[in-house]
Every structure is written in C-alpha cells, then in structure tokens.
Amino acid sequence: MLTMRPATLDDVPILREWDSRPHIIAIMGDDDLSDWESELACTTQWQEPPWKWDFIAEVDGTPIGMVQIIDPHRETDHYWGDVAENLRAIDIWIGEVEYLGQGHGSVMMATALEFCYSDPDVTGVLIDPLASNARARKFYEQMGFEFVEYRTFGTDYCAVYQHTR
Ligand SMILES: CC(C)(COP(=O)(O)OP(=O)(O)OC[C@H]1O[C@@H](n2cnc3c(N)ncnc32)[C@H](O)[C@@H]1OP(=O)(O)O)[C@@H](O)C(=O)NCCC(=O)NCCS
Numbered sequence: 001m002l003t004m005r006p007a008t009l010d011d012v013p014i015l016r017e018w019d020s021r022p023h024i025i026a027i028m029g030d031d032d033l034s035d036w037e038s039e040l041a042c043t044t045q046w047q048e049p050p051w052k053w054d055f056i057a058e059v060d061g062t063p064i065g066m067v068q069i070i071d072p073h074r075e076t077d078h079y080w081g082d083v084a085e086n087l088r089a090i091d092i093w094i095g096e097v098e099y100l101g102q103g104h105g106s107v108m109m110a111t112a113l114e115f116c117y118s119d120p121d122v123t124g125v126l127i128d129p130l131a132s133n134a135r136a137r138k139f140y141e142q143m144g145f146e147f148v149e150y151r152t153f154g155t156d157y158c159a160v161y162q163h164t165r
Contacts, residue, residue, distance in 0.1 A: 002107045004067065007054035012036040014056075014063050018095025027093070027133050029156035051075050053115070057094075057108045064104060065094035067112045072126060079153065080126065088116040089126040109143050113163060123165050128158040137161075 007015075015036045018024055040054060051074035055067040068091040072080035080089060090112055094100050116122050129136040131150055137159055141147075145161035152158070 002057055002059050002064075002104055002111075004055040004057050004108065004111050007040055007056045007066065009037065009040050011056055011063065012040060014095070015040075015066065018066070018093070021095060021097065023097060023100070024093060024095060027130060027136065029130050029154075029158075049074075049076075055112070055115075057104065059099060059104060062096075064096045064099040065092070065108060067092050067108055069112060069116060083126075086121045086123050087126055088122055088124075089128070090116075091127075105139060106143065109139075113143075117165055125163040127161050127163075128153060129161075131157045131159045 015034070019028075019033055051071035053069040055069075056063050057065045057067065070079075070089050072083045072087055072089040073085045075089075090109070092105065092108055092112065094105055094108075113125060116125050125145075126148075127140055127145060128151070129140065140161050143163070145163045148160040148162050150157065151160050
C-alpha cells in the first residue's frame with residue numbers, strides 16, 4: 001500500500017541516491033542538485049516555512065519517491081516569477097526504477113492534490129516538466145492538468161500545466 005509522510009533529515013541519503021539515477025538525471029534539466037540537508041532542515045519543524053511541504057512516498061514501508069509542494073507566490077527564490085496567490089506548484093518523482101509505471105505516481109499525485117485543496121483558498125496547482133519529458137506530460141494530462149504555455153526557466157524549456165480545483 002502506498003502512503004505519504006513528511007520528509008525528514010533521515011531521508012537525505014536516499015534523496016541523494018535518487019538524484020544520481022539516470023532516469024532522474026534525464027528529467028532534471030539544468031537545475032542544480034538540491035542541497036537536501038538545507039532543504040529538509042526546516043521539515044523538522046513541520047510547516048516551517050509555511051510555503052513548502054516535502055513528502056516521501058512509501059510502498060509497504062519502502063521509500064520510492066518524493067513529492068515537493070510549494071506556494072509559488074510565497075516561495076522566497078521566486079522560481080515562478082510574478083505568479084498569482086492561492087496556487088500550489090508540485091514536483092514529483094519516483095526514484096526507484098522498479099516502481100515506475102505501476103500506478104504509484106497516480107496515487108502520489110492524487111494524494112498531493114488532495115493535500116493542496118485541503119486549503120480552501122487554493123484554486124489551482126502548477127507543474128513544469130521539461131517540454132521533452134513526454135512520459136510525465138502524458139501522466140499529468142491524465143491526472144487532469146491542462147497545458148498553459150511553453151516557458152523557459154533558467155535554461156530549461158518547460159511545458160507549464162495547471163490543474164484547477
Ligand atoms: C512521472 C511519474 C511520477 C509517473 O508515475 P508512474 O507511477 O510512473 O505513472 P503511473 O503508473 O501512475 O501511470 C500514469 C500514467 O502515466 C503515463 N505513463 C506511465 N508510464 C509511462 C511510460 N513509460 N510512457 C508513457 N507514459 C507513461 C500514462 O499516461 C499512464 O497512464 P496509463 O497507465 O493509463 O497509460 C514517474 O514516471 C516518474 O517519477 N518519472 C521520472 C521522474 C519524472 O519524470 N518526474 C516528473 C518531472 S516533471
């Protein structure tokens with residue numbers, strides 16, 4: 001059974017390991033590798049900062065992937081630029097290859113969307129796969145996301161999609 005729990009500093013080794021997997025490197029674009037210690041240091045004080053939520057997905061207790069949710073308006077690096085309030089943005093990945101393509105991603109995303117919309121003010125959810133990530137794009141379309149535009153973040157040419165409550 002798939003469950004999701006808040007990520008903690010104990011997850012740093014597995015997150016680093018997933019970052020080194022070829023199927024993850026292939027979809028990362030030119031983003032710098034995350035400094036997971038710094039990213040997760042705040043998670044020990046759950047919901048601090050109040051614009052970022054990190055989850056580990058587990059199948060029968062085995063960690064398989066990650067879901068990162070931010071409020072793109074309040075996120076301090078302003079990755080999304082000038083963006084409306086009351087949205088969320090999601091990053092999702094399964095690090096364990098043998099768990100790909102078995103429906104786990106769909107459950108992870110459904111759980112993430114439920115979490116986002118548990119805040120009554122949230123009106124929609126953004127995602128930005130590389131334009132070349134055909135598998136993820138098909139996945140998002142199947143989950144009800146609608147294509148908005150192509151947009152370049154840094155040097156990454158991405159396809160922006162939005163899910164609406
Ligand atoms: C994208 C991802 C989270 C989807 O999770 P998943 O568990 O593999 O997907 P699911 O098994 O739930 O499949 C859902 C849908 O995704 C699409 N999909 C899944 N595997 C696919 C494949 N090999 N090729 C094309 N589409 C595929 C299909 O539309 C599928 O629906 P279907 O089974 O009815 O055809 C996962 O593949 C992943 O982590 N990939 C690597 C990292 C990544 O690309 N993350 C997104 C970055 S923006």
